Amino acid sequence: MRADARRNVEGIRQAALDVFRTGGLTTPLDEVAKAAGVSKGTIYHRFGSRTGLINAVVEELVAERIAGIIEAVDALDGPPLLRFEEYLLRTWLLQYDEPAANDVLMRVLPESEPLTELFWRACQFGSRLLYEAQAAGVVRADITPDDLVYLILERGVIARACDQQTRDDYRRRLDFVLRGLRTFRM
Amino acid sequence: MRADARRNVEGIRQAALDVFRTGGLTTPLDEVAKAAGVSKGTIYHRFGSRTGLINAVVEELVAERIAGIIEAVDALDGPPLLRFEEYLLRTWLLQYDEPAANDVLMRVLPESEPLTELFWRACQFGSRLLYEAQAAGVVRADITPDDLVYLILERGVIARACDQQTRDDYRRRLDFVLRGLRTFRM
DNA sequence: ACATTACTTGACGGCATGGTCAAGAAGTTA
DNA sequence: TAACTTCTTGACCATGCCGTCAAGTAATGT
Numbered sequence A, B: 001m002r003a004d005a006r007r008n009v010e011g012i013r014q015a016a017l018d019v020f021r022t023g024g025l026t027t028p029l030d031e032v033a034k035a036a037g038v039s040k041g042t043i044y045h046r047f048g049s050r051t052g053l054i055n056a057v058v059e060e061l062v063a064e065r066i067a068g069i070i071e072a073v074d075a076l077d078g079p080p081l082l083r084f085e086e087y088l089l090r091t092w093l094l095q096y097d098e099p100a101a102n103d104v105l106m107r108v109l110p111e112s113e114p115l116t117e118l119f120w121r122a123c124q125f126g127s128r129l130l131y132e133a134q135a136a137g138v139v140r141a142d143i144t145p146d147d148l149v150y151l152i153l154e155r156g157v158i159a160r161a162c163d164q165q166t167r168d169d170y171r172r173r174l175d176f177v178l179r180g181l182r183t184f185r186m
Numbered sequence C: 001a002c003a004t005t006a007c008t009t010g011a012c013g014g015c016a017t018g019g020t021c022a023a024g025a026a027g028t029t030a
Numbered sequence D: 001t002a003a004c005t006t007c008t009t010g011a012c013c014a015t016g017c018c019g020t021c022a023a024g025t026a027a028t029g030t
Helices: A003-023 A029-036 A040-047 A050-075 A080-097 A099-105 A113-135 A145-161 A167-181 B003-023 B029-036 B040-047 B050-075 B080-097 B099-105 B113-135 B145-161 B167-181
Strands: none
Touching (some): A003 A040, A029 A050, A080 A113, A099 A113, A145 B167, A167 B145, A167 B167, B003 B050, B003 B099, B029 B050, B050 B080, B050 B113, B080 B113, B113 B145
């Protein structure tokens, strides 16, 4: 690989991290190209496709955020309800704060393996917490893991579409949703 | 107005009712044109713009559905919680069933007066029910009319984006949301 | 039947995006 | 430095939508 090519690959990765971070994974590649100071063609030449580029940055871009939440909540020792709700809350806020992470959780690119993998890790951890909370009788028993996936997907769609609402309002409204998942008399 | 023109106007209205009903208010006008057996140009010539066409059909297309819900719930004599929840439930289901009605409730065309008017009627009735339910102490006191608007907007976004989910699943999940709005010990 | 006027058409330009590739630019090597 | 190879470019095609308008078509009145 020639020196300029290596330089460009790195530049494109950095630009992609930057641009995707704020605009999500569906940002036009021209913007990445402009930010990297190269032309769109170079990106395709180097990474094959949009998915190729995403796979090359997803680890640094999103994986650690999601892993961070999982670890943090896993380390939390509190009652099952707290752990369950804390996980949902953090995930939902991540979806608001980071369009790219949201795209992963919304399965915007189903054809990307790393993204699918990430998504499943998040789901499975959520299911575990759900199960524990239900076993403790603090969360409605009729909620399924599928419902959980939908709760996250829903919030993703909302975070994307309702971008006029402030973070505080978004946050406050999450409480309503959490309340709806608890068993009565909480 | 010439006879053929009158025929076309009516044909276009019917086609628009049909096409918008299933596809929502943002369906490409070419589809309406094809359904009406005329060309796109004729629609623009006759109705001026997409908004013009929508205004010409919205009454028949959506107004009565929304008015129907308001009347039905208004006529319902039950406790405030039931009325409040019944209204939300019916509205949310309407959003699932009728993309066009959903577009109205989501304010997809803010520049259309008839649509804005409709939207506000729905909101105001909802606010009234909310107020009554809160006065009775059965719904969380910290929910504002704005929150209500958002709850409807949210469901709209979801109904649009998550169209894989069956109506039954959608319906079942609405219960979670309703539960979250109640005061404790319900 | 013909002139007049109303009406319709569909090709067109515009915009935004995705992805491709021949031609030219620039490192690399001897 | 000259030949060779790699790399980059941006114009290009394709898609899908909006809205327009000159040119063609057809109803109407006398």
